[in-house]
Amino acid sequence: MRDDIQIGIIGGGAMAEALIAGLTTRGSVPASHISVSEHKAVRCDVLTQRYGIHAQVGAESFLPRIDVFILAVKPAAAAAAMQETAHLLKEGALVLSIVAGLTIAEIEAAYPAHPVVRAMPNTPLAVGAGMSAYACGTHAGAAELAAAEMILGAAGRTVAVHEGDLDAVTGLSGSGPAYAFLMMEALIEGGVAAGLRRETAAMLTAQTLLGAAEMVLSARSSPADLRAAVTSPAGTTAAGLRVMERAGVRSALIEAVLAAAERSKELGRK
Incomplete structure (x- = not known):
C-alpha cells in the first residue's frame, strides 16, 4: 500500500470511479488519501458512501497537498479545468490525464514544469479488467512512471x-x-437461431470470449496459432471460419480499428 501518496481527481464520472474502485479494492492507496472534485453534489455523496473517499464540489481545499492530480473531465471541459487548477497544484505534483484528445503539449503548457503522463484507458476498467496505454511527458521520470502504473494498473493492465x-x-x-x-450480440443471436435459450447463449458467448482472451494473455502462442489448434480439417470450426472469411469479418475489424484511429486524430486536431 502506498500510504505516502495523496491523489486528487477532477471529475467523478465512470472512468474516475473505475480508478477509485481499483485503488480502494486492491488497497493500493488508503481511501482517505483520495479526494475528488465533482460538480454534482449527489454524485459526491455516492462516491463518498461507496468508497470512503473524500468527494466534494470544488477542489481548492485539496489541490495544494496532493502528489498526483488526475484530470478526468470531458474533453470540452478540459481547458477550463486546467486553467482553474494549475495555480493551486504544489510544486512537482504529477499530472495524469485521461482526457481523450488532450495532448501532452497542451497539458504541459497549462502546468509548466509539472511532470505529465497522458493515458488512454478503456471501459473494462470498471470491472478491474481495463487496458491503459500511457505516454510520458518531458518532465516525467521513473518515480512518476511508477505512480502512473500503480494507479492505472489497479484496475487492469498497462503499457507504455x-x-x-x-x-x-x-x-x-x-x-x-x-x-x-x-x-457478442451476433454470437448470441446465432446461438438463439440454433435453438439455445437466450440466457444460455449469452453465458456461453461471454465465457467463451473471456476464455479465449485469457488463453492469448497466458500463452506464448499467437492468436493465429491458437485458432489453428482448435480448427480440425473439415470440422465444425473450419466450416464456421470459412463463412466468416467469405463475409469479410477479418478485414472489417481491421478497417474498424483504422477508422476509429483516424477519427481520434481528427478530434485531436480540433
Missing part, C-alpha cells in the same frame, strides 16, 4: 507507448470493447 501511438490505441483498445460487444 509513444504519444503518437495513442490514436492507434484509441482505435484498438479504446473502441475495442464496442467491437467485442457487437460480436
Whole structure:
C-alpha cells in the first residue's frame, strides 16, 4: 500500500470511479488519501458512501497537498479545468490525464514544469479488467512512471507507448470493447437461431470470449496459432471460419480499428 501518496481527481464520472474502485479494492492507496472534485453534489455523496473517499464540489481545499492530480473531465471541459487548477497544484505534483484528445503539449503548457503522463484507458476498467496505454511527458521520470502504473494498473493492465501511438490505441483498445460487444450480440443471436435459450447463449458467448482472451494473455502462442489448434480439417470450426472469411469479418475489424484511429486524430486536431 502506498500510504505516502495523496491523489486528487477532477471529475467523478465512470472512468474516475473505475480508478477509485481499483485503488480502494486492491488497497493500493488508503481511501482517505483520495479526494475528488465533482460538480454534482449527489454524485459526491455516492462516491463518498461507496468508497470512503473524500468527494466534494470544488477542489481548492485539496489541490495544494496532493502528489498526483488526475484530470478526468470531458474533453470540452478540459481547458477550463486546467486553467482553474494549475495555480493551486504544489510544486512537482504529477499530472495524469485521461482526457481523450488532450495532448501532452497542451497539458504541459497549462502546468509548466509539472511532470505529465497522458493515458488512454478503456471501459473494462470498471470491472478491474481495463487496458491503459500511457505516454510520458518531458518532465516525467521513473518515480512518476511508477505512480502512473500503480494507479492505472489497479484496475487492469498497462503499457507504455509513444504519444503518437495513442490514436492507434484509441482505435484498438479504446473502441475495442464496442467491437467485442457487437460480436457478442451476433454470437448470441446465432446461438438463439440454433435453438439455445437466450440466457444460455449469452453465458456461453461471454465465457467463451473471456476464455479465449485469457488463453492469448497466458500463452506464448499467437492468436493465429491458437485458432489453428482448435480448427480440425473439415470440422465444425473450419466450416464456421470459412463463412466468416467469405463475409469479410477479418478485414472489417481491421478497417474498424483504422477508422476509429483516424477519427481520434481528427478530434485531436480540433
